[in-house]
Amino acid sequence: MRVAIGSDHRGVEWRRRTGEYISSLGIDVLDFGGTGDQKVDYPDIAADVSQQVATGKCERGVLFCGTGIGVSIAANKIRGIRAAVCHDRHTAEMSRRHNDANVLCLSADRLTPDEVLEIVKHWLTTDFEGGRHQRRVDKIAQIEQENARQGCAPD
Numbered sequence: 001m002r003v004a005i006g007s008d009h010r011g012v013e014w015r016r017r018t019g020e021y022i023s024s025l026g027i028d029v030l031d032f033g034g035t036g037d038q039k040v041d042y043p044d045i046a047a048d049v050s051q052q053v054a055t056g057k058c059e060r061g062v063l064f065c066g067t068g069i070g071v072s073i074a075a076n077k078i079r080g081i082r083a084a085v086c087h088d089r090h091t092a093e094m095s096r097r098h099n100d101a102n103v104l105c106l107s108a109d110r111l112t113p114d115e116v117l118e119i120v121k122h123w124l125t126t127d128f129e130g131g132r133h134q135r136r137v138d139k140i141a142q143i144e145q146e147n148a149r150q151g152c153a154p155d
Helices: 007-025 040-054 068-076 091-099 115-123 130-147
Strands: 002-007 028-033 060-065 084-085 103-107
Touching: 002 007, 002 040, 007 028, 007 060, 028 040, 028 060, 040 060, 040 068, 040 103, 060 068, 060 115, 068 084, 068 103, 084 091, 091 115, 103 115
Parallel strands: 002 028, 002 060, 060 103, 084 103
Antiparallel strands: none
């Protein structure tokens, strides 16, 4: 597995720690974002990470900003991305089981380092259940395709 990870300036330390943790699991990590010395706009980082996932260069992505909301909104603009803001183990597991989320969005301001690693651990190790949930994920993809045909969404 390969995971793209990124953050704006608010999430640099969380991105570093999370990248080290993911690497310790034997997973390749591609890192995106600034060093913290300069301001970085979260939409740019979310697009970079999401493109890695959407093109198949990475299986999953992890993003950080102050709340996780901004990167989620930006990531979900990329066709094929199902980004989920998760605040705990339960939401992380459900985003994988029921929604097949391929990008995890986390708050650098509201989560402790231990909480982040717990969430990431469960998100990376939880499988998509498929079944009735596959039908729903397929409907999300259908909405993306219809919007693209109508010119309502970026390609």
